[in-house]
Amino acid sequence: MNADQLDRVVRDVLHAWTPDSPGAPAGIADRIVRRRRRRNLLRVTGAALGLAGVTVGVALVTGDNGTARPATRVSEKSRLLWHTPLPGAQWDACTTGAGTGSVYCRGMQHDAIAVDAGTGKVEWQRKAKGADGQSAPAGSMPGVRDGVLYTYADHAPGAPRAGTDLVALDIAGRRVLWKHELADDSRGRTSAVLFDGGILANAPTFKSVVALDGTTGRTLWTYKWKNADCDRAVIDGVPYLTCSSSSAKSPRRSTVVRLDPATGTPRTVATVKSPTTYIGTDGNTVLLGGMAGGQKFFSDPGPATLTRVDTRSGSVAQHRVDDLPTGVVADGLILSAGGNGTAAAYSADSGERLWSRDLGLTLRNEAGDPTTRELPSAAAVDLVDRVAYYLVPSGHLVGLDLDSGATRWRGRVPLRNSPVLAGIAPELMSYEHGLIGQVGGELFRIEPQLSQGG
Numbered sequence: 001m002n003a004d005q006l007d008r009v010v011r012d013v014l015h016a017w018t019p020d021s022p023g024a025p026a027g028i029a030d031r032i033v034r035r036r037r038r039r040n041l042l043r044v045t046g047a048a049l050g051l052a053g054v055t056v057g058v059a060l061v062t063g064d065n066g067t068a069r070p071a072t073r074v075s076e077k078s079r080l081l082w083h084t085p086l087p088g089a090q091w092d093a094c095t096t097g098a099g100t101g102s103v104y105c106r107g108m109q110h111d112a113i114a115v116d117a118g119t120g121k122v123e124w125q126r127k128a129k130g131a132d133g134q135s136a137p138a139g140s141m142p143g144v145r146d147g148v149l150y151t152y153a154d155h156a157p158g159a160p161r162a163g164t165d166l167v168a169l170d171i172a173g174r175r176v177l178w179k180h181e182l183a184d185d186s187r188g189r190t191s192a193v194l195f196d197g198g199i200l201a202n203a204p205t206f207k208s209v210v211a212l213d214g215t216t217g218r219t220l221w222t223y224k225w226k227n228a229d230c231d232r233a234v235i236d237g238v239p240y241l242t243c244s245s246s247s248a249k250s251p252r253r254s255t256v257v258r259l260d261p262a263t264g265t266p267r268t269v270a271t272v273k274s275p276t277t278y279i280g281t282d283g284n285t286v287l288l289g290g291m292a293g294g295q296k297f298f299s300d301p302g303p304a305t306l307t308r309v310d311t312r313s314g315s316v317a318q319h320r321v322d323d324l325p326t327g328v329v330a331d332g333l334i335l336s337a338g339g340n341g342t343a344a345a346y347s348a349d350s351g352e353r354l355w356s357r358d359l360g361l362t363l364r365n366e367a368g369d370p371t372t373r374e375l376p377s378a379a380a381v382d383l384v385d386r387v388a389y390y391l392v393p394s395g396h397l398v399g400l401d402l403d404s405g406a407t408r409w410r411g412r413v414p415l416r417n418s419p420v421l422a423g424i425a426p427e428l429m430s431y432e433h434g435l436i437g438q439v440g441g442e443l444f445r446i447e448p449q450l451s452q453g454g
Contacts, residue, residue, distance in 0.1 A: 073451035078411040081434070082120025083444040085416075086113060088127075092137040092424065093187075094438045096431050097144035100171065103429075103436055103443065104149050106138050111153040112169055115443055117431060124174050130157030136164060137424070139188035142199065147171050148214055150199060152187045153179070166192050166201050168217060178217025180210070190278065196237030197261045209241070211264055221264030228255075231278040233286060235311055237261065240269070242278045242286055256286050256309045270309045270316050280329035282348040284311050287334070289324040298324065306351035321351035328379045328388075333402065335379040335388050339363060343379070343390060343400060355405030361392040364420045372422030380428040380435055385450055391428040391437045393418065399448055409448045415439055 091107035102123060103115045113125040142150035148168050155163030164185045168177040182191065182202040192201040195211075198220050203210040208224040209232065223241075230243040241257040254276040256269040276288035277298040286309040293303035304324035308317045325346035327336035333354070334346040341363050344356035363374040379388040386402040387409065399409035418440050426439040434447035 074407050075409045075449055075451040076411065077449040078409075079434075079447040079449065080413060081445040081447060083413060083442065084115060084120040084122065086115075086441045086443055087122070087125065089441050090137075090421075091438055091441055091443075092427075093139065093141045094427050094429065094436070094443070095141040095143055096429055096436065097149065097171070100144060100147075102171075103431075104141065104144065104151070105438060105443065106141055106151050107441075108137075111167060112149060112151045114149075114171070117436065117445065120443070120445065126169065126174070128153060128157065130154065136162075136185040136187055142166070142192040143194055144171070145194055145214060148177065150192060150194070150214075152191075155179075155181050166199075166212075168214065177215060178212075180204075180212060180217060183208075190231040190233065193232045193234045193239065195234045195239040195261055200232050200234075200239045200259075209259075211239070211259075211261075223259055223264045223266060230257075233278065233281055235281055235284055235286070240286065240311065241266075242276070242288060244275045244277065254288060254290075254307075256288075256311065258311065269311050270314045272307055272309075272316060272318075274305070276307060277324075279306075279326055279334065282308070282329055282332060285309060285348075286311060287329065287348060289326065291324075292320060304351075308349070319351045321346075322353075325351055325353075328381065330379070330381040330388075331383055331402070335381070337376045337379060337390055339373050339375050341376070343376075343388070343405075345388075345402070345405060357400055357405040357407070359390055359392075359398050359400075360407070360410075361390070361396050361398060362394060363392055364394075366420045366422045369422070372420075374420055374422065375425035377426045377428040377437070380430045382430055387448075387450070389428055389430075389435055389448070391426045391435075391439070393421065393426055393439050395439060397428075397435070397437070397446070397448075399450070409450055411446060411448060413437065413444045413446060415442050 088107055088109035091105050094103055094105040096103055101117050103117050105113050109128055111126050111128050114123040116123055138152050149171055151167050153165050153167045155165045164182045165179040166182060167179050170177050180201060181204045183204055183206045192199055198211045199214050200209055200211050208222060210222045211220040213220060227247045228243040229246045230241040233240045233242060238261055239259045244254045245252050252275055254272040258267045258269050274290045276290045279287040279289050288307040290305040292305045295302045301323055304321050306319045306321050325334040325336060327334050329348055332348050334348050337343040341359050343359055345354045347354055366372040374393045377391040381388050387399040388402055389397060389399045391397050395413040395415040397411045401408050429436045436445050
């Protein structure tokens, strides 16, 4: 479970504790989520965070028919190209800039830092203003395009409720081009997404989005809705919203809405007669998950429904599954990993579990609290060699075959001893012929050398 998914779990529980009512403080779930690094929050929401250690529907070391996969040659060879300690502490999101030759990261004390992807040398850094160690963590960074880096920063640094800005930084001039205030402190993969012609982000008010010019920050168009929670997605350069009912008084349904890139004019692609959560996209298809066993939260284990919405035809296909598959979507697969040290691959077409595997990597519990433990990274996928790579906070890595789940590579990067950061996963990214990883305040680049014919 990555930082995005963990935020959803915590918000699920907190929204249940504070339903929509005049007596519930506005935005309390987001205010608590932005402090989730604090140990006392981990204690208070222990039941929710304990769910981070559960991987949905995973059986160990088996294929789709329950039999062990044939042995595969496992390589332990690699080239560590560089290993760079970053300034500051607790870096939580990175992105590789297409064509820039750099890696960009964001952390508690820095809104952005640039590292040369070839040498590991820190090129420049932009410190956060008024950083007090309580800055909201970023589950991801929106990305890089046309020489502009999109990142997040506190709207009112040092204030009790600092808020969040989407920030556009000119990479060459290392200056802020514009800022845009978000309605809440969500800094995950759907908070701001790049589409052809702009960037789609939360508006300053809830239940609305705004399309911004990527260079000037000028508002291109806005779109508002009622009685639903919506995530943003982009398919073939076109922005979409996946919305699910947020009020018990409204019909319990979900919609996929296409927004015209030029005008924001909405068109409902499909409607599903149940609440759903956004999983990801598989080509031109939106993947949604729904509860089918009376669960209270999407994060609860149990029967579920995988829904596929074809954005070209509007057709809807649904499949009953034992548990809801979530994770990285790549090449028709949903790749999951969790705090129990396992990974699994599910068919994005049917939700069928194709294989599952014990990663063979150690995840530590926080001292005195077995409900909070380290997490593995989300999968970094190499489609050329067809390997899914995973990283844990100790610096150990593993590469699993995409088609069988067999272990093809193991590696390790020597890192400093660090305390357990429960509920926060390291980050691993595919880059050229290798991987770039981030654990706490350390960044590295490594090239696995796979066995031939394995």
